[in-house]
Amino acid sequence: MNRLPEHPAKRISASNDGAVNTRELTRDPVRDFGEDDADALAELAQHIKAWGRELGFGAVGISDADLTDAEEGLASWLEAGYHGEMDYMAKHAMKRARPAELVAGTRRVITIRMAYLPASTLNGKVHESDATADDQSSAQSSAQASDWRAIEWARIDDPAAAVVSIYARGRDYHKVLRGRLQQLADRIEGAIGAYGYRVFTDSAPVLEVELAQKAGVGWRGKHTLLLQRDAGSLFFIGEILVDIPLPPDAIANPENAPEHDGSHCGSCTRCIDVCPTGAIVAPYRVDARRCISYLTIELKGSIPEELRPLIGNRVYGCDDCQLVCPWNKFAQAAPVADFDVRHGLDRASLVALFGWSAQEFDERMQGSAIRRIGHERWLRNIAVAMGNALRSPTLKPDERVAIRTALRARAADASELVREHIDWALLEEGRLDGID
Numbered sequence: 001m002n003r004l005p006e007h008p009a010k011r012i013s014a015s016n017d018g019a020v021n022t023r024e025l026t027r028d029p030v031r032d033f034g035e036d037d038a039d040a041l042a043e044l045a046q047h048i049k050a051w052g053r054e055l056g057f058g059a060v061g062i063s064d065a066d067l068t069d070a071e072e073g074l075a076s077w078l079e080a081g082y083h084g085e086m087d088y089m090a091k092h093a094m095k096r097a098r099p100a101e102l103v104a105g106t107r108r109v110i111t112i113r114m115a116y117l118p119a120s121t122l123n124g125k126v127h128e129s130d131a132t133a134d135d136q137s138s139a140q141s142s143a144q145a146s147d148w149r150a151i152e153w154a155r156i157d158d159p160a161a162a163v164v165s166i167y168a169r170g171r172d173y174h175k176v177l178r179g180r181l182q183q184l185a186d187r188i189e190g191a192i193g194a195y196g197y198r199v200f201t202d203s204a205p206v207l208e209v210e211l212a213q214k215a216g217v218g219w220r221g222k223h224t225l226l227l228q229r230d231a232g233s234l235f236f237i238g239e240i241l242v243d244i245p246l247p248p249d250a251i252a253n254p255e256n257a258p259e260h261d262g263s264h265c266g267s268c269t270r271c272i273d274v275c276p277t278g279a280i281v282a283p284y285r286v287d288a289r290r291c292i293s294y295l296t297i298e299l300k301g302s303i304p305e306e307l308r309p310l311i312g313n314r315v316y317g318c319d320d321c322q323l324v325c326p327w328n329k330f331a332q333a334a335p336v337a338d339f340d341v342r343h344g345l346d347r348a349s350l351v352a353l354f355g356w357s358a359q360e361f362d363e364r365m366q367g368s369a370i371r372r373i374g375h376e377r378w379l380r381n382i383a384v385a386m387g388n389a390l391r392s393p394t395l396k397p398d399e400r401v402a403i404r405t406a407l408r409a410r411a412a413d414a415s416e417l418v419r420e421h422i423d424w425a426l427l428e429e430g431r432l433d434g435i436d
């Protein structure tokens with residue numbers, strides 16, 4: 001079975017390895033605990049799970065660190081060039097499949113998940129300051145009639161709306177997860193004394209979906225992201241690599257036996273069918289070079305012209321393959337307020353976001369994962385979405401005027417990259433209706 005090691009969604013930048021808070025793995029935990037300390041280790045594992053739940057983690061699993069089975073899939077994905085410009089993925093390729101080489105002394109991996117769907121989004125809430133009575137009533141009945149996903153699809157269908165991936169609408173999840181994982185690591189230390197560990201937060205250096213599957217924390221869907229039956233896929237993953245020989249769940253809790261790719265997907269292919277760019281080239285295999293998350297977040301230069309019309313109004317990331325997944329009717333609300341929507345990123349228009357100056361972008365995106373792409377790429381992405389809006393037959397006349405005006409106002413932007421995308425946006429309009 002093909003295995004895709006990484007889906008570009010939920011990633012933030014090629015330079016970030018997500019690794020935090022390391023303590024040297026120097027002691028010999030087997031000696032310290034003793035091979036006959038199985039009961040003490042089992043008890044510790046139970047405590048770790050309970051502490052994790054207290055910290056807001058929706059699931060906590062423990063696995064060994066052997067990812068030998070994943071190496072072939074990783075090598076073939078890289079060989080196909082599907083990682084695009086994400087050179088860091090190729091750089092330490094096999095280290096990433098060998099946690100004990102990445103962090104010497106690693107014996108086990110504790111994997112956690114934390115939901116990120118804002119409660120206001122899950123409840124289909126329209127922001128009171130912006131909504132009319134009709135909006136409220138229509139949003140509420142829409143949410144009741146279907147669910148929050150209907151509202152997300154409606155925004156994707158609105159050419160003047162700026163769609164930002166749900167996970168990026170609040171605070172940078174790395175900081176949030178980092179703090180919670182560190183608290184879990186500290187509680188372990190409080191119980192057993194100093195031990196070796198390293199914390200990772202939804203990061204590229206480790207094959208976290210493989211580790212999560214081993215730990216029984218879900219399965220890889222055909223879109224390559226992790227799913228769990230009681231939570232869908234709208235959660236972050238984090239890991240603590242430890243030198244403690246904890247009992248892996250596959251042995252200690254056979255009912256949490258490791259999942260495998262597509263465990264509960266059955267014959268469904270909705271995520272593959274819905275992908276706007278055809279990036280899911282086969283089940284469990286994403287060509288990152290075609291994925292909108294990669295194109296709008298990871299790619300530094302010009303967005304390939306043939307892909308621009310397919311991006312629609314998605315200005316930062318893409319959720320389509322998750323929105324369409326039936327398991328996300330079980331998506332859970334984030335347990336922390338940090339992921340609450342900031343700066344109206346669940347309802348902003350293209351014109352409003354395109355109007356942010358560099359200073360406004362820096363100030364408003366302080367503490368957000370979005371800040372890492374910088375103002376230039378932010379404008380590049382929105383210019384593409386504006387070009388698509390101008391091509392849309394459903395764009396309202398006043399919105400057309402506003403978008404055209406906003407693009408022209410920035411047509412002399414200092415950045416060649418931005419200028420080129422603005423030219424493309426206006427050219428497409430001209431081709432369509434003869435304007436200019």
Ligand code: SF4
Nearest residue numbers: 275291292318320321
């Ligand atoms: S639907 Fe396609 S483009 Fe969007 S995140 Fe999924 S794989 Fe990427």
Ligand code: SF4
Nearest residue numbers: 221222265268271325
């Ligand atoms: S949409 Fe269907 S095939 Fe894709 S991950 Fe969800 S259940 Fe699996």
